[in-house]
Structure formats: C-alpha cells, structure tokens
Amino acid sequence: MSVIALVSAKGSPGVTMTALALASVWPERVALADIDPAGGDLIWRTRTEGGDPLDPDRGLLALGAATRRGAGETALVLHLQETSQGVPVLVGVPSPELLSGLGAVWGQLPAVFAAHHGDVIVDCGRVVPGSSVLPVLAKADAVVFVVRPDVEGIAQLRERLASLSGQLEAGRVGVIVRTTYRDTRSGADLQQLLDAHGLGAVVLGVVAEDEKGAAVLSSTRIGSVRRSLLGRSAVTLSAAVRDLAGFTAAVEVSA
Ligand SMILES: Nc1ncnc2c1ncn2[C@@H]1O[C@H](COP(=O)(O)OP(=O)(O)OP(=O)(O)O)[C@@H](O)[C@H]1O
C-alpha cells in the first residue's frame, strides 16, 4: 500500500487532472483524496454514476470531524464516494475558509492514509513552505510535482525543491511534465537540469496535454479514458510512480 502525494510549485499545471487520470487507470485498488488547502476541485470535476454531483458533506471535513473526536469513523473508506469513472474519492472542501477548523487533523492524515487498504493518491495542491499538507508529504511514499516545462514552471520547481530539500527525501521525489505527447525532449532536459543542481528528483514522464481526454475524464462517460492520449500517458506514468513509491520500501527493508 502506497501513499502518493501530488503537488505543484506554482500556477495550475494540472495536479488535479493528473491525479484523476492516474487514479482512473491505476492497476491496483486506489483511492483519490483531495486535500488541497486552497479548496478542492474534484467535487466540481466528477459526478456519481447517476450523473449527480458528489455529496460535499461526505469527505475531508467529515473525516476531519471524526478524527478530531478521536473515535469512530476515522477510516478513509467510510468517507469515500465513487465517481462515474469508478474512482473512490475523498471530496475536499469547496472553500479554503472551511479548512481552518481542521487544525491538528493535518498531522493525523498521514496515519489515516497509511491505514487504508489500498493505495492512496493525494491531491495536495500547491505546496508552499509552512503549508498544512507538509505532514502528508513527509510521510508519503512518493511526492510527485506536476510541472509545465516553461521557464516559470521550471524556475518555480527548482526553487521549491531546493526549499523543501530538508523535508523531502530525495529518493522519493518525482516530477511529471505536462506537455504534448510528441514532446520527447522536455523530460530529458529537465532531468539534466535537476541533476546539475543536485536536486535529486526523478522525472517520471509526461502527462499528455489533451483537452479531449481531460473532458472525458471530467464527464460521466465510462471506459473511454484509457483510449485518450491523457489516459494512455497516465498508464505509462502509473508504472513510473509506483516504482518510485516502492523504492522507499525497498530501502527501508534493507536499512
Ligand atoms: N493534461 C491536460 N490536458 C489538457 N488540459 C488539462 C490537462 N491537465 C489539466 N488541464 C486543464 O488545465 C486547467 C488546470 O488543471 P488542474 O485544475 O488539474 O490544475 P491544478 O494544478 O490542480 O490547479 P490548482 O492549483 O488551481 O488546483 C484545467 O482547466 C484543466 O482542465
């Protein structure tokens, strides 16, 4: 069982979409948790099988309330809702103001995710120093940045990797590049740059820029995600992400 935290350094490079794409094609049992402190987007981007919106009252806030009470319904599975694509989702909160009540719950989320029977992909949104999601990143099996390969995207990624280097173990930090599926260079160039700066993050591959695939993923149509460029890139990525998440376990066993 692995916990994979998806983050961005700045901008909106596609963390939520990538998390949704990965969860939709994940080869093992998986849950998708939206804990973006800036406010959750998955609630707007997914539907139930019947085409209805997911229930905003069943999700992170309810899990937080149960965790704060310290007893009862603290298992992640009790707070998941299945989307039309068959992905069990922990709905985030519609606005950041509502998150202030979570307080100490942030520190307990890693244990909640780790106890889940299945992998957990966590949409942590943009990560800044002092962010509430840092406890989740510190305990995740893999922390994966999504980045656009433009000058700003790469500069912000470098800065954020450097500023978080004391808190993230180099061997479990990955980078996904959002670009066109034809772009075979950006990933290699970025890896070179990260290596040259000793940042210790691994470029895992590309999430394809694919408007149609993104629309399918956000609609109620079932089964067509894997045929889209976005879905196919997510299948390839899921193997790389799982390798990265497994890497720590192997190191821990041999240590
Ligand atoms: N692979 C993709 N192909 C085409 N469009 C995409 C892709 N990924 C994301 N998008 C689009 O880009 C926009 C931003 O994506 P998304 O919300 O996933 O980014 P984010 O990094 O989670 O942003 P935020 O930090 O605001 O939560 C959305 O309109 C989404 O539909």
Ligand SMILES: [Mg+2]
């Ligand atoms: Mg997002």
